[in-house]
Amino acid sequence: MSEALGRVVATERKPNTPHEFHFWTAIDSPVGIGTIVRVDGAKPIDGQIPHIYGIVVEGFSYTDLQSPMHDVLGHDGLPTMAGYAATERAEIRLYTAAVLRQIPEEPLQPVPMGQVFLAEEADVQVALRMDGYLKEGANTGIPVGVYRAGGTDAVIYLDADFLLGPEAAHLNITGVSGLATKTSAVEWLLSSLFTHFPADKGSIAAVCFNVKGPDLCYLDKPGKVEEGDKALYEKLRVEPHPFDNVQYFAPYTAKGISLNTFRNNEALLDNVVPLTWGLREVLQFAEVLLNKDDVDAKADALIDFITQNVVDKEFSDPILSRKHKVQSFADLEGWFRDVLQGMEKKDGESWRTHHVATIRKVRNRLSNISTRCAGLVTDSGAVSDLPFGSFEDRTVYVVDVANLEEDAQDLIFARIVSKLREHLERRDLGVKHLVVFVDELNKYAPGDGADTYVRKMLLDIAERGRYLGLVLFSAQQFRSQVHRRVVGNSGTALFGRMDADELSTPGYAVLSPATRTKLATLEKGQLMIRHPHFTQPIFVRFPRPSVMQGREGAERYPQASEVSLDAAILRALRPLDPSITLPWVQEITALYTEEEIIRARNATQLARPENVKAYFAAQFRKILTAQPVARPMAATIKSAPENDPYGF
């Protein structure tokens, strides 16, 4: 057992309570804000010596000086003289600790006088009630970092039952931007989760929305791991390797030629799948893209009519010139044109109770979607989607929406999360637990402002997701500005370095001034954690993620500039068949339009056939190649006999 480093003290002015106590230490003791200590009571209660565990939340230092003026007088007003004093004044380090746990827990009494010890690893487990879920048979601990103080290195575990459900769920991270806190913490935590999530609890995967920058674009590439971090990885029993299974999804650029992602460097395209949706996929979430002013009750009724009676069905009507089967935006445009022409011919103002103005407005708005979300939404109706139904265990699915317009981001988020939810409800997603990581919650789920579809979805996940195995890992810079039901439902909260303005908001009033000061000065790789089992926030260190960081990845794998169509086709197909060459692509596509070539590429990428060349070539309509017509041989003129006297 280590030596005592302090003694509990209490005065009438500063008494100890069941939830707080005071102790002093030597000047050079390793105690600081966030240090976990153990008090051993001197007298038994009900035959048991009480042990009290606490975390230091405030510190005081003072001397026996009664007035600052005495010090000034003592040194003749010259600060430089102070250094020559033969003796330094008696000085005290007095700390206030918040009680983490008392053993025995009953009767709950004020903390008794006693010696104070630095908590060792076993003490930390008891203090944070981790012993309950680290014991044999439970084993639901997920390492989140290392608590470090005065030579004690103790692994801090989160309880998987309280991180991923069913008891509690969700995780929220707050921290200022640019200090590699939020994304790094999530990357690290996913590594730990994939390593330590108990097999008997089922499979787990993650869907990460990359909403800005290239940070999440290199999860499958190794990053630099320094020696200090290696030791942390070893302590935390996580291999310092990048993720084994990562799948990227990104829509095309507006031109539809290359993928709209930071990861479109040719060397990285092998696991990047295009994300394209057609009319059917989009219409279901039209609400996301149409604001309240657009979609009144009449317009809503028409959209419902189209969804239920027109899309994917053979539709005929007396006013229409022909039967329509609408499967794409192009088909829908044709249908609208036919309806409006039919109404004009009849000189009618309404059709099937829908007023012509409503029809024109809905046509305008829906047609506009394919323009606003170009690259994601295809006119042709081609669909390339996440593998709903065949999600794989311990796989990260990254949806890169960083370069997209806000509308397209919202649409992607709303549809993917809805689909995930549907599949999890039916238990046919492919995995039992799914983590959804969303950054920039200040933007997607603000505490004030309009009630958007995306915010409603986030609230829904936060409040009901844990019953389905759908867990939200969210991050933002200003927790105080996020909808309180989203952060309030997060069982676990991580805090990186915080902005002083943010810390001055009422949400942080429960923290002591010293803890707030520590939060404002946290180093990279340090976090403060709140977890249902911990009665007080705990400070931990976590290793730098063992994946390539965004900046390094962007330098090593620069984003490809917009290339020619042929080159884009080559890039798209070569990961499927490395033998494909540019001349081959040029030869196959020479006679076809850009639209046909893109459609053939999309179909090939979606099918991922064994014989890529044959499949790609088969997507084109047959065009008979021009063949030289053989000139008919003119009959030879007989030559006159040499002896023909009439010949010339």
Place this chain on the structure above:
Amino acid sequence: MLVSNSGPDATSRAAFRLLSEKLPGLTAIKGGTSAEPLTATEPPILRSAQIVEGSSLRAVKVPGVSRQNPSGFGAFLDGAQKVRVIGHDLGIPIVLGTVSAAVRVRVDRRLVTWGHQPPRVERAIYLPLRFLPQLADARTLEAFETAGWRAVDTSTADRNGEFPSQHPAVLVERAIRAVDQQREELEDRLAEAWCALGESPLFIDGGISRTPAVASSTCAVGVVKSHRTLYVDGDALRVVMGLKPGERSSVFRVSPRSRSSVLSWYLRQRTPDGHDAMWGLVRVEVSECDRPADRADEISRWILAETSPLALPDGRWDKMSYGIRDCEEFLRAIS
């Protein structure tokens, strides 16, 4: 020397319970009354001393004094006492006394308790047994001892064979004298132990002449803050009262009766402007040595170096060094 008073603690309550059993007429004094040490009641006197530096007492500017001067003292010694009259049995006072002493060693400019000799705390109950025969049996005295209070009879005959009168003030005075002696004994034992090891110069609060071992040790330096006895008279008195900050008097020899002779001088630590004439004035005692003037200069520089940090908020801060204040605070905490 610290004189303090505080409310009854657990051990003093135990002593009082024992007394109550034996003395049905015992009257408690609520909270106890503190008794001042006898020195405060002794008359101030002037006493001449033999000058050993020069032929007459004069003011000497201590050479080389600056704020950067280091101090050669390695430790500080002080004692403390608490004297409380906790009750009386028909006027016969019952006195509790707690005495303590400690050496605080300077390590890296911070003061810590000397590890070689732990601080001493002793408690005693001072009883005039001659006038309280109910308590004068061995079992009762043993019971006090068990309760943590050694019983001291304050009604024994003095060296002339005379017993004290039953006057309560006389009996209280006897008790106080006994407490004083007890404290001085503790201080002397610690000082002797320090000097025996001879580690480094020890700053002692008060004189050093009580024991020959300390009085003759080069490690012991006594600094006397009270001046009820001034070892100067006539012109010499004017010289001492006129000392300026950083000045000392010539070295003289103090040879009290029944005590060891030591060398001594006065030193002004702070300017007395606006204060009484003895503001910042201390008298220093050291053992006899060959070059008293050099020794006085060196020790004076050390003492002046000890004026920072100030011993405030102690009322005697003009004369008290911070190390002695630290001793007193320490003793207040443990006794």
